[in-house]
Amino acid sequence: MSTKVRLWRWRRNPLKRRSDVTEAWVVLAAGVLVAVGAPAVGAATAIGVEDATLSASQNWHTASAVLTQDAAAESTVYGGSDSGKVRASVRWTASGGTAHTGKALVKPGTDSGARTTIWLDEHGALKDPPATPAEATAQGIFFGSVAAGGVGLLVLGGRWAVRLRLDRRRAGEWENEWAEVGPKWGHRTA
Known part of the structure; x- marks a missing residue:
């Protein structure tokens, strides 16, 4: 049920109901939350994700490793993910002198026995390899946009739910009033 007169709920009107005033405040609050709250949540999320992405690899260090098998000639991952690199088995020696093996990203076509640089965490x-500042920024923007959109949808969904409840209440009030007044119509009083 929409009206052609804008802001009518804020004007003096003898037909204005309390539910109309409530709806006007809900619309105002939803507008402010979408206009101010969603961007604020999005910016805070973007900054947090970017900082977390960059700080996650702060204590990592590089080590030299040897390939134990030939690397694949080309990436089998659809879309060329992993910056055009492929996974291959490598062996490295930890600072305590123990040998370790694992799969690391290397250039495609690298031969067995070749040296490569790997990344190890504090353990x-x-x-x-850690995310570059540009990758961290892109992740922050993505998750910030998702968070802002989520807040906007949540607020608009809440506004819709409140309006639906108010409309049901108004319909109930209308039905009660009609049940009282309706039977009196058509009867003439002398």
């Missing part, structure tokens, strides 16, 4: 576990 000595093999990791993929």
Whole structure:
């Protein structure tokens, strides 16, 4: 049920109901939350994700490893993910002198026995290369946009639910009033 007169709920009107005023405040609050809250949540999420992505690899270090098998000639991952690199088995020696093996990203077509640089976390576990600042920024923008959109949808969904409840209440009030007044119509009083 929409009206052609804008802002009528804020004007003085003898026919204005309390539910109309409530709906006007809900619309105003939803507008403010979508206009201010969603971008604020999106920006905070983007900054948080970017910082977390960059700080996750702060304690990582590089090590030298030897390929134990030939690397595939080309990436089998659809879309060329992993920056055009392929996974291959490598062997490295930890700082304590123990030998470890694992799969690391290397250039396609690298021969067995070739040296490559790998990334290890603070516990000595093999990791993929850390995200670059540009990749961290892209992740932040993506997750920030998703968060802002989610907040916007949540607020608009809440506004819709409140309006639906108010409309049902108004319909119930209308039905009760009609049940009281309707039977009196058509009867003439002298």
